[in-house]
Amino acid sequence: MVLNKDGILYIKKKYGLPCYVFNEDEFVRNYLKFENCLKTRYANYKIALSYKTNYAPKICTIVKDMGGYAEVVSDMEYDIARKIGYSNDKIIYNGPYKGIAFDEHLLNGGILNADNLTEIDRIIDLANRNEKLLKVGIRVNISVGQKFISRFGIDEDSEDLKIAAKKLSSCKYTKLVGLHCHIGQARGIEAWKTRTLKMVEIADRFIDGVPEFIDLGSGMFGDVEDALLKQFACKVPSYEEYAEVTAKIFAEHYQEVDNDKKPILFTEPGTTLDNRYVKLIAEIDSIKQIKNKFFAVTNCSFHNLGDVCCSVKLPVEIIHGSATAAYYDNIDLVGYTCLERDVPYKDFSGKLGKGDFVVFGNVGGYSNVCKPPFILPQCAMIGIKEGETYLIKRRETTEDILSTYVIG
Ligand SMILES: Cc1ncc(COP(=O)(O)O)c(C=O)c1O
Known part of the structure; x- marks a missing residue:
């Protein structure tokens, strides 16, 4: 055809x-090329597909079959991931407004990043009621030179971040094990370098021991075709260039950690993988x-x-x-x-x-x-x-x- x-x-x-018309062959080829660029520099790298950008179950299943995780931001997206057969430990539940699947997901070992202090309280309440250890992440709101104030996550410089970490460590059933960020309108290479360096530094400060995961979100350029390339004001980095300022920094930062204890590095590509x-x-x-x-x-x-x-x-x-x-x-x-x-x-x-x-x-x-x-x-x-x-x-x-x- x-x-x-x-x-x-x-x-x-x-x-x-x-x-x-979705071109499966080219999508898969590009997915593997992208993943390979990061994995060769840091073996514990994983893709978590951003469902919001395209949750067509067929596309999500192709990603699942290639070992990708699901990144969801609502109960609807969570249901789609579950319906296509994901277990909770391969679903990352993010977003500023989580529904009732919050409880089920966490109690079944799902990955969840709290967006605010209300969600931190919700996690602690759930853990106490069930007397069950819940390991969670926090979305941090970091500045990497973007020209607007984002409304997502907990401010890196705020008392709230200290309070959130303290609350989770004070409860005997909760543990902060990961961090998440996502920054819009900052696809350039310098912004990505700053993002990675900040995230490993914040993890050093707030997470007890080695984190289980650090999720850098997405906001990379994909493999952009020529007709679009000339329309972007900034230089479009290659996958190798992105890998150098993400996976390579992780490899260096966690070089002393045993391979089986190194944190998972997630990114959450959506348009980066599916647009073209x-x-x-x-x-x-x-x-x-x-x-x-x-x-x-x-x-x-x-x-x-x-x-x-x-x-x-x-x-x-x-x-x-x-x-x-x-x-x-x-x-x-x-x-x-x-x-x-x-x-x-x-x-x-x-x-x-x-x-x-x-x-x-x-x-x-x-x-x-x-x-x-x-x-x-x-x-x-x-x-x-x-x-x-x-x-x-x-x-x-x-x-x-x-x-x-x-x-x-
Ligand atoms: C939290 C989060 N992760 C991932 C993505 C997908 O990013 P991209 O489409 O740039 O790959 C978005 C998009 O807004 C997002 O908000």
Whole structure:
């Protein structure tokens, strides 16, 4: 299966358009390349897939089969991880608002990072009621030069962090064994170096003995394609460069510790791993001119593609399905919704016609999981493995949308 005109006509007939296409072979190849870069420098490195970016069970299962952990931030994501067969010790429960699965997860040996003092009290209460040792982590809020104040975790410089550690060590049933952080908008290499150095230093100060894990979150660039590379202001590091300022620092910091006691180093890649390997195929439904501006109406919306299409120009490929294509300068490819801001691609220049197909690249993260039932239900998602297509999610119907409403 190749995404040329024949391939797309086949997908259109079998699954309908628009349609997400996940390239399993390339995803797996990239996953192993990424993991290998870190593992060769620090053997106790583990990937924990960030479910929020794409919790399609098929993708999560592929990661599970390759030995990856699940990183979840809600009971819903926790349920997905459990449903696909994860045991609690391979699930990391993070996030600022944890549901009732909190108790079940911890009591079954799950990994959990507390976001605030209320959660620290909840852990202690649970441990005391069950008279069971609960080992937990804390998400720390660290500064690595980012230009905003993050609301997540417990401030590295605060009394709260000391209080949290003290509370956990004062309770005979709780133990602080790990630390977690995640920093948005700081994907550059210097920020990552600072992040790692700070985290091992905070672990030295707050954790009694060698930590069981340190989780650096994510916020790395993936293997970015050329059409996007030139749109980023900072230099995009390679996986090797990231590995040098994470895994290598761990290897040096914990070199005196026996191999079987070294902390697990987690990162939680989401978009880093999945963005590049999902495309969305849409079709041009009509083209029109208003004053001196041309618009091509597609059968997808910015909701299918995710916020990313509003901040960068996604890689696009036009596959001509019509005989009537003409050249346009700065035509907007717009969505099917009635929102003026629904513009999946602004100012496209090239040949275009009604019936042409648009293949949007780099839409693996925050796309299918962010699509609301606004105006139209969600489209299908398929995978391609060794040239064959398979279904990941069928196209939604009006019945799916109405199934939670009371009719009449
Ligand atoms: C706690 C946490 N971990 C992991 C991720 C995924 O990061 P990325 O998509 O940059 O790999 C996020 C994204 O916001 C996050 O909040």
